[in-house]
Amino acid sequence: MPDLRSRAVEIRRIAVSLIHGAGSGHPGSCLSAADLLAALYFGELRLGDQDRDPADRDRFVLSKGHACPALYAALHLRGFFDRAALGSFRRLGGLLQGSPTTTIPGVDATCGSLGQGFSIALGLALGLRGSGSRVFAMLGDGELQEGQVWEAAMAAGHYRLGNLCAIVDYNKMQSDDLNERTMRLEPLDAKWRAFNWHVRVIDGHDFDEIGAAFAGARATTDRPTVIIANTIKGKGVSYMEGVPSWHGSVRLKAEEIRQALADLGVPPDHQPGYAFHG
Amino acid sequence: MVDEAQGGNAGFVPSLIGTSGETLREAFGRALTGLADRYPTLVVLDADVAGGTGTHHFRRAYPERFVQLGIAEQNMVGVAAGMALAGRLPVASTFAVFALRTIEQVRQSIAYPRLNVKLAASHPGLDAGPDGASAQALEDLAAFRAIPGMAVVSPADAIEMEKALPVILDYNGPVYLRTGRSPARRIFDESYVFELGRGRIVRDGADVTIVACGVEVARALDAADLLARDGIFARVVNMSTIKPIDEALLVACARETGALVTAEDHNVVGGLGGAVAEALARTTPAPIEFVGVRDVFGESGEPDDLAEKYGLAGPAIADAARRAIARKTGGTR
Numbered sequence: 058m059p060d061l062r063s064r065a066v067e068i069r070r071i072a073v074s075l076i077h078g079a080g081s082g083h084p085g086s087c088l089s090a091a092d093l094l095a096a097l098y099f100g101e102l103r104l105g106d107q108d109r110d111p112a113d114r115d116r117f118v119l120s121k122g123h124a125c126p127a128l129y130a131a132l133h134l135r136g137f138f139d140r141a142a143l144g145s146f147r148r149l150g151g152l153l154q155g156s157p158t159t160t161i162p163g164v165d166a167t168c169g170s171l172g173q174g175f176s177i178a179l180g181l182a183l184g185l186r187g188s189g190s191r192v193f194a195m196l197g198d199g200e201l202q203e204g205q206v207w208e209a210a211m212a213a214g215h216y217r218l219g220n221l222c223a224i225v226d227y228n229k230m231q232s233d234d235l236n237e238r239t240m241r242l243e244p245l246d247a248k249w250r251a252f253n254w255h256v257r258v259i260d261g262h263d264f265d266e267i268g269a270a271f272a273g274a275r276a277t278t279d280r281p282t283v284i285i286a287n288t289i290k291g292k293g294v295s296y297m298e299g300v301p302s303w304h305g306s307v308r309l310k311a312e313e314i315r316q317a318l319a320d321l322g323v324p325p326d327h328q329p330g331y332a333f334h335g
Numbered sequence: 336m337v338d339e340a341q342g343g344n345a346g347f348v349p350s351l352i353g354t355s356g357e358t359l360r361e362a363f364g365r366a367l368t369g370l371a372d373r374y375p376t377l378v379v380l381d382a383d384v385a386g387g388t389g390t391h392h393f394r395r396a397y398p399e400r401f402v403q404l405g406i407a408e409q410n411m412v413g414v415a416a417g418m419a420l421a422g423r424l425p426v427a428s429t430f431a432v433f434a435l436r437t438i439e440q441v442r443q444s445i446a447y448p449r450l451n452v453k454l455a456a457s458h459p460g461l462d463a464g465p466d467g468a469s470a471q472a473l474e475d476l477a478a479f480r481a482i483p484g485m486a487v488v489s490p491a492d493a494i495e496m497e498k499a500l501p502v503i504l505d506y507n508g509p510v511y512l513r514t515g516r517s518p519a520r521r522i523f524d525e526s527y528v529f530e531l532g533r534g535r536i537v538r539d540g541a542d543v544t545i546v547a548c549g550v551e552v553a554r555a556l557d558a559a560d561l562l563a564r565d566g567i568f569a570r571v572v573n574m575s576t577i578k579p580i581d582e583a584l585l586v587a588c589a590r591e592t593g594a595l596v597t598a599e600d601h602n603v604v605g606g607l608g609g610a611v612a613e614a615l616a617r618t619t620p621a622p623i624e625f626v627g628v629r630d631v632f633g634e635s636g637e638p639d640d641l642a643e644k645y646g647l648a649g650p651a652i653a654d655a656a657r658r659a660i661a662r663k664t665g666g667t668r
Contacts, residue, residue, distance in 0.1 A: 116420075159420070159448045166420060167448035170439060176410045177444055180417020180425075183402060184378075205440075208410035215405075 061264050064134060065095035069293050070321045070331055071130035071143065076307075077314035078334030079147035082155075084317075085303035087127035089228035089261070089288035090195060096267040097193060098131040104163075113189040116165040116181050120174025121197035121226060122156040123306075128164070129153050137163035143333040172203030175223065179209045182221035182281075191275075195224045199231030202240045207252070214253030219278035222271075223254075226261065228290035230301040249283045261286025295320045359515035359549075360457040362493035364389020366500045367426060368396045374504055380415050380427040382408045388428040388457045389514070408433045412440035412454070419450040424504065431456035431472035431513065432463075438478050446482045446509050453503055454479075455512040459489075460600030461633045461641040462517050462550050468632040476548075477605025479511035480578045486531065487578040489513035489599075489607075491552035492522040495575060498529040506531055513549060517638045520553040522573065534581040540568035543656045544588035544595045548574050548607050551598040551626070554642065557649025558598075562656055569656055577607050582614040589621040594659035596624045598652050600642075603627035622662035624655035 068091045076082030097117060098104075105114035119128050126146065133143055138152065138161070145151030152161060156169025166181070168174035178194035185192065200206060213221050227245070229236055236242050249256045255277040259266040267286070274282035290304065291297025294317045309317065318328050367390065371377055380402045385391040394401040402418075404411040408429050415425040434441075434456040445452045456475060463471045480487050488503060488510060490496045496514065503510050522537060537552065538559050547555040552573045559569040570592055574581065589595060595615070597608035608625040615621060628645050642648040 166417070167444065170443045172409075173413050173440055173444045176413020176440070177417040177420065179410070180414035180419075181421050182417070183414060184418040184421025184423050205407075205409045205413065208405075208407035209413065212404055212407065212410060212414070 061095050061099055064099045065092045066293070066321055067134060068095055068127050068130040070318060070323055071133065072126040073294065073309065073314060073317045073321070074331035074333060075126040075129065075143060075146045077309040078144065078332065080308050081147060081306045082126050083123040083304060083306055084294070084309065085230065085290040085297055085300070086121065086124040086197065086226070086228070088292045088294060088297065089290050090121070090124050090226045091127050091292070092262045092264065093195065093224055093226065093267060093286055094127050094131045096264060096271065098135050100268065101271045102193065104135065115190055116178070116185070116192045118166040118168065118174045118178040118181070118192070118194040119157050120168055120178065120194050121171065121200055122168035122174060124197075124226070125155070125157045128157060129161075132161070132163040135163065140333065144335055146334070148334070171197065171200040172205035175206050176209045178221065178223070179213050179218070182213070182218045183216065186218065186220060191220045191222065193222045193224065195226060197231070198225060198227045198229065198236050198242060199239065201225065201242055201245075210249065210252040210254065213281040217279055218281045221281040222274040223281065223283040225283060225285045226288055227285050228288045230290045230304055232305050234301055246285055249285070253280060255280045255282040256285065257282065258285045259287065261288035262292060293321055357493040357518055357521065359490060359493060359496050359519050360387065360389040362389070362496040363455060363457070363500065363512075363514045364392040366497040368392040370501055370504065371397050371400065373501070374424055376422060376424040377504070378402060378418055378423045378425050380404060380411050380425055382406055382411045382429045382433065384429055387430065388455065390428050408437050409440050412437040413444050415452045416444040416448070416450050419452050424451060426453045426455055428455040428457070430470065431459035431475045432470055434511070435472055435475055435478060441479070441485070441509070442482050446485050449484055449508055451507050451509070453510045453512060455514055457514040458516045459513045460549070461628065461645060461647065462515050462600050462638045464517060464638045464641065465635045467635040471633040473602040473628050473633070475511070475513065476577055476599065476601050476607060477609065480605070480610060484508060485578065486510045486576065487513070488531070488576050489548040490575050491549060491573050492519045494521065494523040494525065494527055495529060495573075498527055499575065502529050502531050515550060517550070519550060522552055522556075529575070532576045532579045532581060534572045534574040534576070534584045536570060537573050538569070538571040540570040541592055542568045543660050544570040544572055544592045545598055545652060545656060546572045546574045546585070546588070546595055546607065546611050547598040548577060550600050550638070551647060554647060554649045555598050555652055558652035558656060561649055561653040567656065567660065574607060574611070577610050580610045580614050585611060585614045586619045589615050589619040593663045594622045596626060596652060596655045596659050598626040598647070600647060601627050603629055622659045624659040626652050626655050
């Protein structure tokens with residue numbers, strides 16, 4: 058637990074560097090999700106190691122697939138692929154596609170079209186029911202505007218899938234604008250309760266609260282759990298925090314990546330170490 | 336879950352429409368149930384139409400392997416993907432017109448990761464009948480054929496359905512399987528062997544080839560009878576695999592008969608006709624006439640009446656064959 062914070066910072070550094078190196082990607086969404094991903098990949102998830110794939114390993118579905126640079130960072134740090142693979146992000150013939158695919162070691166579901174990954178997670182949870190495996194899915198807040206999400210939410214509540222845990226990265230922003238101005242989501246906790254879910258609302262950047270919410274999900278076996286994690290878009294990079302325009306696929310200019318890495322505690326002489334694309 | 340066979344206290348039981356003969360959906364449901372023991376990972380997914388698609392047979396026999404997702408087809412397709420990732424062999428079933436609303440889910444969640452999921456759709460084409468145009472899917476073959484790596488199969492009769500199903504389950508990849516609502520005439524006998532990707536000559540002839548799928552195979556045989564009265568001998572091919580199409584057989588037919596007609600209960604745009612034309616245009620161009628719904632929507636009516644009105648019946652196929660023959664360069668007729 059003590060090094061979750063440093064793992065999350067490292068996920069952020071790698072994610073923004075991948076986006077800079079590739080010339081495109083969604084930084085704001087990676088940065089809001091980084092602490093939750095660190096808590097999953099360095100805490101809550103029981104992963105199969107690469108040589109042995111225990112049938113009862115947990116699964117993670119990044120339904121908000123555009124945050125994959127942060128997922129790839131976490132998987133790299135957990136040893137699923139090496140540093141050289143990071144340089145393939147968004148490159149022709151590369152391993153690391155612009156959205157997560159099951160061809161990538163450690164990726165449990167192919168995602169990228171919002172709303173669909175959550176149904177896949179539901180199918181995994183139904184298929185693995187009784188096996189000891191648990192299934193986690195991370196959704197974006199804007200993603201909740203997809204009707205398919207509520208089809209899946211209704212079914213998970215109906216089947217009382219205690220082995221399913223959804224995490225909403227609630228950074229309040231989507232591609233074009235604030236959720237509030239695009240399509241209002243509130244009252245969000247009440248919606249999930251009405252769909253027969255166990256609901257936890259937390260600060261998605263507070264590791265104690267994240268840990269307690271995961272413990273609550275683990276202890277709730279008669280219903281699925283949703284963790285509504287209040288987060289800050291662009292968390293950790295001064296000029297991105299709370300600015301919707303850093304949601305979309307953007308190019309990070311040289312000065313911007315320099316500042317981002319500096320904000321994330323990488324001094325200028327160490328920054329070349331994050332030039333994965335060579 | 337209430338079984339539709341369990342009626343109310345007066346003993347009245349609602350009868351299913353169109354199940355009196357050998358429908359492809361009934362054959363599908365019965366064959367699926369019969370294969371459950373052979374395929375222990377098989378699970379069947381439904382979106383509240385089990386009584387219509389034939390999967391109620393499976394539900395009755397294997398309730399623990401039947402997953403009801405309610406009227407939510409997009410989620411059903413995603414759940415099928417997840418269950419495949421969990422090591423199951425999912426067969427998801429709905430009506431063809433509702434399968435169309437899952438086209439992006441099939442593309443993204445099933446075909447792109449090349450998951451071993453089968454999507455079985457009943458009530459395709461004008462064969463859906465009295466429910467009218469909103470229930471008559473005329474675009475499914477074209478839509479699912481356009482997805483990379485997706486196989487598309489449309490059997491002609493109950494025997495072929497029964498023979499095709501285990502082959503489809505053995506095939507490791509996504510398949511769109513078109514069943515049918517209305518009683519389908521018998522084409523094959525029990526000796527029939529289905530091969531994925533292979534067409535089958537069901538009647539030989541040298542003057543023209545009619546390439547058909549689904550309910551149109553029986554109507555193509557009607558057309559061949561009509562043509563024979565005029566001394567025209569039509570070859571009839573059952574092209575139940577629309578993708579991957581049997582190009583070798585098509586090339587042979589083009590060479591040997593010099594002209595072709597395609598016949599499908601589907602829009603003439605992008606379905607079997609499109610697949611045949613694509614296969615022949617590169618290497619063996621020949622006159623092709625296309626029988627299908629002519630880029631319009633259908634209407635309520637009984638399937639055979641609709642087939643007559645919309646030009647899918649035997650006489651229309653025979654007319655198309657005459658047109659194709661007349662277009663042969665240096666044609667003999």
